[in-house]
Amino acid sequence: MNAIISAPALLKETExxxxxxxxxxxxxxxxxxxxxxxxxxxxxxxVYVDLDAELAAPPGAAGRHPLPDLDVFTAAMRRAGVSADLDVVVYDGGQGWAAARAWWLLRWAGHPSVRVLDGGLPAWTAAGGPLSTETPDPKEGDFVPAPGALPVLTADEAAALARRGVLLDARAPERYRGEVEPIDRVGGHIPGAHSAPTTHNVAADGTFHAPEELADRFSALGATAGAEVGVYCGSGVSAAHEILALTVAGIPAALYVGSWSEWSSDPDRPVATGPQPG
Structure with a gap:
């Protein structure tokens, strides 16, 4: 199943x-x-799902958005009506990062059919989709998570992958280069990582570029279907969007969930700055 769905296609499915x-x-x-x-x-x-409270554990040594407590995540999904035999579509305000985080977590937890609304809520309204202010009360789902369906990386595994495979940094280029760092302890990137801003995966309206365009973009960075690929960002949210883009392009990838917020919190870990080698 395709990992994304267009607004017109979703409109038909909801009807x-x-x-x-x-x-x-x-x-x-x-x-x-x-x-x-x-x-x-x-x-x-x-149904509304809270990213900070239900799709991540509290910030700490493991980063700003660690994997959520499995019981908390499961309860949120069941409350929303998620079951193994029901298709799920997630959306956000158009940036796609939060929706991708929910998509990745459900796929990681073993749900077989999850898609992201391409372009989010703006695409839906542009397609003539209706909006509601009613709070739904769906039948409780029976979702049973089976973690591990998608690969994850620890800090040490991310460092090793940067040496032997392709590690992509999904943050803004200036954060990768270490010129600015508005959130974390220090700026820069994991040594050996390639700058691959997730914002380059989408058009001006927030919808993904065509699969072949994404494949060309990632191929130029060495990320192909036959390569070992990992992704990180600031805290594991925009990196999920990059993994979604890679999935659309037919390229599997592992997520370093702790990302830069975990990596940079340890002063013993090496930090690289400046542009990547040409």
């Missing part, structure tokens, strides 16, 4: 006999909470 479970995961780094925005209008039937 069908077996509509997918819809999850609203609106979130912004350092921005206002997503629930108040959800309450002003969301896809009919969509």
């Amino acid at each position: 069908g006999a077996a509509p997918p479970v819809l999850l609203d995961v609106r979130w912004q780094l350092g921005g206002p909470p997503g629930r108040p925005v959800y309450e002003t209008g969301h896809l009919p039937g969509a």
